[in-house]
Structure formats: structure tokens, C-alpha cells
Amino acid sequence: MLSRAQEDLLLELAPHRPSPVVLIVENDVLERLSMAANLRHQGLEVFEAADMTEAITVLKKIAVDILISHVSLMDATALARWVQERQPTTQVVWMAALQSGQDCMTPAVLH
Numbered sequence: 001m002l003s004r005a006q007e008d009l010l011l012e013l014a015p016h017r018p019s020p021v022v023l024i025v026e027n028d029v030l031e032r033l034s035m036a037a038n039l040r041h042q043g044l045e046v047f048e049a050a051d052m053t054e055a056i057t058v059l060k061k062i063a064v065d066i067l068i069s070h071v072s073l074m075d076a077t078a079l080a081r082w083v084q085e086r087q088p089t090t091q092v093v094w095m096a097a098l099q100s101g102q103d104c105m106t107p108a109v110l111h
Contacts, residue, residue: 019043020044020045020065020066021044021045021047021062021063021064021065021066022039022045022046022047022065022066022067023046023047023048023049023055023058023059023064023066023067024036024039024046024047024048024049024068024069025051025054025055025067025068025069025076025079026048026049026050026068026069026070027050027051027070029050032048032050035068036048044066047062047064051075052075052076052078052079052082055067055069055079056079056082059083059086059087063090064083064087064090065089065090065091066091066092066093067079067080067083067090067092067093068093069092069093069094069095070094070095070096076094080092
């Protein structure tokens with residue numbers, strides 16, 4: 001679940017239009033569903049992918065404003081490079097657990 005500060009950061013990054021498009025790349029199904037529901041509640045249009053392959057399938061079909069991914073995903077940096085080369089206006093937000101086993105996440109933005 002996103003904290004209020006994380007929600008504010010994502011809304012700040014999103015272009016000022018009715019429904020910014022977000023792609024969440026997260027292999028943990030429950031975490032992905034929770035994050036997606038939270039962002040949809042905030043008025044964002046959300047797509048989901050479990051890994052780089054699914055993410056690229058989505059990204060070939062639509063342009064996204066924000067891509068959210070966990071740093072720990074095996075292909076996270078390769079995915080960020082792929083997105084930046086093909087959709088350079090997309091903001092990439094990295095999520096990382098503060099400590100193993102913690103639910104708390106902290107975002108970092110890659111420009």
C-alpha cells in the first residue's frame with residue numbers, strides 16, 4: 001500500500017490531464033493489486049504487469065506517463081532503459097523495501 005507521501009509524489013509526476021496512465025511492474029500479485037487499487041482510487045489509469053515481458057507487451061500498445069517498478073526485479077534496469085529509449089517522457093519510479101520483510105516502501109524517481 002502506498003503512503004500519502006508516495007501518492008502525492010505520483011500525482012505530482014503525472015501530467016495535468018484527466019487520467020494519467022501508470023504501469024505497475026510488480027511480481028508480487030497482492031502488492032501489485034493493492035497498489036493498482038490505491039492509484040485507481042486516486043484517479044489514475046493503471047495497467048499492471050508481473051515482469052519485464054508483460055510490461056513490454058503493454059508498452060508496445062500504449063504510452064504511459066509513469067512506470068513503477070521494484071528495484072529488486074531482475075530486469076528492472078533493462079526495463080527502465082527500454083522505456084526511456086522508446087517513451088522518453090515516461091517518469092520511472094523505483095520502489096524498494098527499506099528492510100527485508102518490511103511493508104514500508106520508499107520511492108525514487110529516475111529522470
